[in-house]
Amino acid sequence: MKNLRERVISTARDLFYREGIHVVGVDRLAEEIGIAKATLYRHFASKDEIIFAYLEDFHRQSLESMRRIIENAPPDPRDRIGRLFVELGHIGIRPEFRGCPFLLALSEYGHVQRIREMTAEHKRATRALFALALREIDDPEHSLSELVALIYEGTAALMSVDHSTQALTTAIRHIDSLLAARIGSASRTAAG
The missing domain is CATH 1.10.10.60 (Homeodomain-like)
Structure with a gap:
């Protein structure tokens, strides 16, 4: 209990x-x-403390879930990224999906410094997990993982509006092409 x-x-x-x-x-x-x-x-002590606890709980649970997906996926970065997007799809097609809880909180409480800081930390930690998922790809400045994270955020936002898989399908197709080209380019460079 x-x-x-x-x-x-x-x-x-x-x-x-x-x-x-x-x-x-x-x-x-x-x-x-x-x-x-x-x-x-x-x-x-206050409603704000409840809000902070709610966001901290969501932060912990969502990062643990993403980390588990990355750890349990096959070693190919495309599989890891694909599985993260598929999980987003499972969540995003639900009618009750309203998008990222941090962005929702920020839209209501953007004047509260701690909410802004918690949102920034959550987004930074999420981007770090995308970098982890793409660790085998040479990306020292994390530009590829940043791009994938931006596509993920955009996909979530679009799915919160229409709950369809159209944005998800488009995102997965383009990310797969991008990663295949990047992996293929790295293979050719190493062989050359």
């Missing part, structure tokens, strides 16, 4: 993502959990 802190974060994650952070007040959160507001405040 989840402890109270975990229940608060889990409920906040569901409500904040589905309905928006501004819309969901502390009263509603306490009511959904079935506790008094005073009990909630014994565990979190």
Whole structure:
């Protein structure tokens, strides 16, 4: 059974993502959990603290999931990147998919420095995972992994609008061509 802190974060994650952070007040959160507001405040000093905990939890879980996909994929960088995009597709076609929780939080709380910092850190960590997935490809300035991360972000944004696989299919096709050319170019250079 989840402890109270975990229940608060889990409920906040569901409500904040589905309905928006501004819309969901502390009263509603306490009511959904079935506790008094005073009990909630014994565990979190403010609504902002709940928001930060929600984003930290999402950050940890999403990076762990991406890392597992990379580690469990075949050693070919194209397979690793492809699997990351396929997982995005599984999430993005769901009608409840609204896009990146960090960007949603930033759109509502962009004036809060910590939200901006957490969003920047999440995006930096995500880009680092793309660099990890592409580690066999000579990319010292990470320009290729940065490009793949940008395509991933754009694909997620488009899927949040229409929940179709069109953007995903286009992204995977172009990334596969890009990686095949880059890998082929590296092979020719090494052989030459």
